[in-house]
Amino acid sequence: MEEPREGVIRQVRWGEVFPWLRLVRAAIAACSLRVLFVAIIGLLLVEGGRQILEYAFPYREPLPALPRGIPLRLGAADLGLTQSAQSQFGVSGSSSSRAGKSVLLLSEVAQQPRLVPIFGVWHDLASCYTYFLRITYVPDPPGRPRAIREERSWTDWIKRLLHLIWVFAVWTLCGGVILRFSALAVARGEGHSLGGLLRFALPRWPAAMACIFGGWLAIYSFGWISAVVCLAANWIGTHVLPLGWAWVSTLIPGVLLTLVVVLVVFGWPLMLAAIMIDNQDGYGAVGAAGSYLLRRPFYFFFYAAVAAVLGAVVAAVVMLLVEWCIELTLWSAELVLPRVSFGELLTNPSLAQWHDVFRRLTSAYLYAHFWTSTAVIYVLLRHNVDQTEFDELYDE
Secondary structure, three states: OOOOOOOOOOOOOHHHHOHHHHHHHHHHHOOOHHHHHHHHHHHHHHHHHHHHHHHHOOOOOOOOOOOOOOOOOOOHHHHOOOOOHHHHOOOOOOOOOHHHHHHHHHHHHHHOHHHOOOHHHHHHHHHHHHHHHOEEEEEOOOOOEEEEEOOOOHHHHHHHHHHHHHHHHHHHHHHHHHHHHHHHHHHHOOOOOHHHHHHHHHHHHHHHHHHHHHHHHHHHHHHHHHHHHHHHHHHHHHHOOOHHHHHHHHHHHHHHHHHHHHHHHHHHHHHHHHHHHHOOOHHHHHHHHHHHHHHOHHHHHHHHHHHHHHHHHHHHHHHHHHHHHHHHHHHHHHHHOOHHHHHHHHOOHHHHHHHHHHHHHOHHHHHHHHHHHHHHHHHHHHHHHHOOOOOOOOOO
């Protein structure tokens, strides 16, 4: 009998052993110039709409501004190119060590969750929803808190509603373009022009908008149903049964409301991915997102956490390069300008504002990474639940 030959492993397909490694390609795809260009256009459109609303509704509650970007500050002395220009020209600067600067950076990021990859963008976009769901607790005379709605004028509501519509109108289109691009790039290694991607995403934009606002209306609808059940249980508990027994009936609509909130708040990016990647309609997108999210919740949060870590690493490199661009520009100006002129250049307010704008636009990477990671997470969840191949995408 012939003895079996010993097998030799010549290659290990790490992508099949650890499918989540595709999230590394998503972080890299977010650095593509086409993806960053679409993300910058989206940020500028959102900021332009905000400025118009602020002008149309002055003296009202301000809208959230454009994200500032990771607050990385790198001095010329850190680059080893020149002496501290700020101290040379009398500009106040920090004398803390590099370790102290790192601690300050981490503390500032921790205080601003919108700067954290994945979670920060989700927090920014989800806050447009949650503004209409906030409840404030105030103390009663006996000292027991009671829930009341925050007092807002109709003007504030209209302003926030228009802002909500504009934000998601922009990002369902720009995000749809990035979703399609990243799915083709990561799953198949294909590239398409922005014009072709826009022509693909534009006809599916109404379905994406319907999913977003349909979810918002579903939360309100189930909320009112739960409120009516609570009112009926309170009456029954007062006149018919003990309040504790009557209040049990409120748990059923409460559970349904919780499922709707979880599906909408966490699943709306997956709905957009289902529409842009698999050409699902609105109902199909909601069903796919709900199935993947509720059947594989731990996979979903694991992929999101891995994507956030990878995005943080690449984002730090991106922000470092941006700071180097600014500092190297100032260093080259120092070579040709006299000391007095260079000192005036450093203290010029308009120059500092343009540098701040440049840093704010680096937030485009955070948004680009959010959408590229969403596409890969959707494909990974689809493979886990439906056993669909990674490169099986809709083709026109």
